[in-house]
Amino acid sequence: MTMRSRAAVAPHPGARFLFQNVDLDSPRQDETLIRIVACGICHTDIAARDGMFGLDFPAVFGHEGAGVVEAAGAEVVRVRPGDRVVISFASCGKCSSCAAGHPAHCMAFDDLNFGVTRPDGSSTIHDTNGAAVGCCFFGQSSFAYHALAHERSLVPVDAGDDDELALFAPLACGVQAGAGTVLNELKPRPGESFAVFGAGTVGLSALIAAHMAGATPIVAVDITASRLELAGELGATHVINAMEHEIGPRLRELVGPVDHAVETTGVSRVIDQAIKSLGPCGKMSMLGVSHEESHQQVTPQRPGPNQRVFYSIAGDSDPQKFIPYMIRCYREGKFPFDKLIKQYPAPEINRAVKDSQDGHTVKAVLRF
Numbered sequence: 001m002t003m004r005s006r007a008a009v010a011p012h013p014g015a016r017f018l019f020q021n022v023d024l025d026s027p028r029q030d031e032t033l034i035r036i037v038a039c040g041i042c043h044t045d046i047a048a049r050d051g052m053f054g055l056d057f058p059a060v061f062g063h064e065g066a067g068v069v070e071a072a073g074a075e076v077v078r079v080r081p082g083d084r085v086v087i088s089f090a091s092c093g094k095c096s097s098c099a100a101g102h103p104a105h106c107m108a109f110d111d112l113n114f115g116v117t118r119p120d121g122s123s124t125i126h127d128t129n130g131a132a133v134g135c136c137f138f139g140q141s142s143f144a145y146h147a148l149a150h151e152r153s154l155v156p157v158d159a160g161d162d163d164e165l166a167l168f169a170p171l172a173c174g175v176q177a178g179a180g181t182v183l184n185e186l187k188p189r190p191g192e193s194f195a196v197f198g199a200g201t202v203g204l205s206a207l208i209a210a211h212m213a214g215a216t217p218i219v220a221v222d223i224t225a226s227r228l229e230l231a232g233e234l235g236a237t238h239v240i241n242a243m244e245h246e247i248g249p250r251l252r253e254l255v256g257p258v259d260h261a262v263e264t265t266g267v268s269r270v271i272d273q274a275i276k277s278l279g280p281c282g283k284m285s286m287l288g289v290s291h292e293e294s295h296q297q298v299t300p301q302r303p304g305p306n307q308r309v310f311y312s313i314a315g316d317s318d319p320q321k322f323i324p325y326m327i328r329c330y331r332e333g334k335f336p337f338d339k340l341i342k343q344y345p346a347p348e349i350n351r352a353v354k355d356s357q358d359g360h361t362v363k364a365v366l367r368f
C-alpha cells in the first residue's frame with residue numbers, strides 16, 4: 001500500500017529542489033506516518049543537496065520536521081494518531097551509547113541518518129513511475145507534505161496549534177546542536193567567557209544558551225552585520241565583524257583569553273584563530289561543515305596541554321529530554337530562539353535556501 005504525496009526532490013547534486021508527486025509506503029510495525037506541518041532548513045540539507053556527502057540521487061532531504069501523527073504501526077507505543085511531534089535524528093536504541101543516554105553518539109548514527117534508505121535497503125519513497133527515491137535522511141526526509149519516521153525519532157510536544165508546532169521544528173537539529181553543545185558539553189559557569197564563531201542558527205543558539213548559563217563576556221564573530229546586531233539582542237556583550245577586524249587580535253583586545261568557544265563556520269582559518277584565542281584551560285566545540293577546497297585550508301594551531309578541542313554531534317543531546325527542556329526555557333522567556341526564524345511557504349524552498357546562504361535569513365522554516 002502506498003499513498004500519494006508531494007515532496008521537494010533533489011534531482012541531482014547541486015540542482016534546485018523540485019516539488020513533485022511521490023508515493024509513500026504505509027508505515028511498518030515500528031514506523032509512523034506524519035503529516036508535516038513545518039521543516040527547518042539546515043546547512044546539512046544544503047550540503048547534502050550539493051553532493052558533499054556522496055549520497056545517491058534523486059533524494060528527499062529535510063531533517064527538522066514537525067508534524068502531526070496520522071497513522072502508527074502496531075508496535076508503536078510512544079505516540080498516537082493526532083499527537084503533535086518534532087522529528088529529531090535517528091538512533092538505534094540498542095547500542096551502548098544509546099543505552100547510556102547518548103543517542104547522538106549512536107554507533108549506527110551514519111547508517112540511520114545518512115543511509116538514504118531504510119536499514120534493510122528499501123526505500124519509503126518512490127516516484128510516480130515506481131523508481132526508488134532516496135529517503136530516511138536523518139530518519140525522516142521531511143521536505144515533504146508527509147514523511148515516515150521510526151517512533152524513536154519522534155518527540156511529542158505540547159504545542160497549542162500548528163503555528164506553535166512550526167516554531168518548534170528547528171529544535172530538531174540546529175537549535176538543539178548549538179544549545180546542546182553549550183549546556184551538555186562545555187557547561188560554562190557564571191562569569192566565564194564565551195565566544196562563538198559564526199552567528200547562524202547553531203552559533204546563535206549556542207550564544208543564547210551561554211547567556212542563559214550566565215557566561216560573560218560573550219563575543220559573537222561573523223561577517224554579516226545584521227547577524228551581529230541580532231547577537232547583541234540575544235546577549236552578546238561584544239561583536240566582531242571579521243570583514244573589518246583580524247579575529248584573534250581583536251578578541252584578545254576586547255575580552256582576553258576565552259574560556260569556552262563554539263566554532264560553527266568550518267573554515268580552517270577561523271578554526272585556527274579560534275584555537276589561538278583560547279585560554280590555557282579553554283574548551284572549544286566544533287560543529288561546522290567545511291565547504292573549503294583543500295588549497296584554501298590552513299593547518300590550525302594545535303591545542304595546548306590543558307585545552308580541549310572536540311567535534312560535537314547534535315550537542316550530545318538526548319532529544320526526548322532536551323527538546324522539551326528547550327521548550328520550557330522558551331516559555332519562561334529565557335530561550336528566545338524564535339528570533340532566529342523566518343517562515344516560507346514550502347513551494348518557495350529554493351528562495352529560502354538562497355536567503356539562508358546569503359545570510360539574510362538565519363533559520364528558514366518551510367510551512368507545508
Ligand SMILES: [Zn+2]
Pocket residue numbers: 091092093094095096097098099103105106107108
Ligand atoms: Zn545506538
Ligand SMILES: [Zn+2]
Pocket residue numbers: 042043044045063173174
Ligand atoms: Zn541539521
